[in-house]
Amino acid sequence: MIDIGVNLTNSRFDKDLPIVLEQAKQAGLSSLIVTGxxxxxxxxxxxxxxxxxxxxYCTAGIHPHDASSMDQQAxxxxxxxxxxxxxxxxxxxGLDFNRNYSTPFEQENAFITQLELAVEFQLPVFMHERDASSKFIELVSPYIKQLPSAVVHCFTGTQAELEQYLALDLHIGITGWICDERRGQHLLDIVKMIPDNRLMIETDSPYLLPRSMRPKPKSSRNEPKYLPYIAKTIAEARQQDLQSLIMNTQKTSNTFFNLTP
Structure with missing residues (x-):
């Protein structure tokens, strides 16, 4: 299994990161993509x-929350x-119009700059979108044919948004949000729409601990070792054999990030 989104630079991992990584390996993870x-x-x-x-392995970029830091030196x-x-x-x-820690104007400029860098360096794009799908599609569309590939990480949107993203040939990352009975229930119904070669899985650790885990972990910190639980939830929702889902997502992730299988 490959966890395509882990925030290992978060201070919640400062005290025991080697243990976290060893437990991830023991849980069957072969690679982690650390988010920048x-x-x-x-x-x-x-x-x-x-x-x-x-x-x-890792990504490098500037999150929409930090878009105001995108100056020439950055x-x-x-x-x-x-x-x-x-x-x-x-x-x-990407874009996050839910919280607007940076202004929409700053977010759009930072996003376009990074799309242009991805085209220049011929690297895939690891993207964030919240409450901004129309503008997001408008900005991504001119670049999509020039990019090797792109993923909407931690997808939480509607069926209509999923259909639009798939029509753009975007990959989709699914997190433990799908395990949240309060706000992720709709994902159980639409995750089956994602083709095998477009679906990837992630924890977004230390965020989004799967709420439906039983017994519930003592700590609220999410970890890569919980990825198998997310995979199982997705497989059941897709009515798909778990090992097939794991094999397909691993193959897709290896190809997307140009990893050595």
Missing amino acids: TNIVESEQALTLSKSYPDFL IIKLRELLTQPEIKAVGEC
């Missing part, structure tokens, strides 16, 4: 990936990061 959300965290993700070769540093072999995608980048 700003320049500092992208640099930290790269350092981590160099420390655990052939197990950790672009220079991002360009330097994208030359590193451990960095397998541009991102996390």
Whole structure:
């Protein structure tokens, strides 16, 4: 299994990261993609990936929450990061009109800049979208044919949005949100619409601990070792054999991030 979205630079992993990684391996994970959300965290993700070769890889980018930090110096540093072999995608980048920690204008400019970098470096894009699907599609569409591939990470949207993303040939990342009876119930119905070669799985650790896990973990911190539970939930919703789902998502993720199987 490959977890395509883990925030290992988060301070909640500071005290026991080696144990977290060992438990992930024991749970059957073969690779983790560490998410870069700003320049500092992208640099930290790269350092981590160099420390655990052939197990950790990473992305480098500026999250829409941090879009206001996208200045000329940030672009220079991002360009330097994208030359590193451990960095397998541009991102996390995109639009988040739910919280608007950066203004929509700043978010759109940062997103376009990163799409252009992905085209230039011919790297896939690891994308974030919340309450912004129309503008998101408008911005992505001109670049999609020039990109190797792109994924909407932690998809939580509607069936109509999923259909639009699939029509654009985007990949879809599903997290433990699908295990949340309060807000993820609709995903159980529409996850079956995602083709095998477009579906990838992720924990988004330390966020989004699967709420339906029993027994419930003592800590609210999500970890990569819980990915098998998310995979099982997705497989059941798709009425698909679990091993087939794992094999397909691993193959898709290897191809998407250009990993060595």
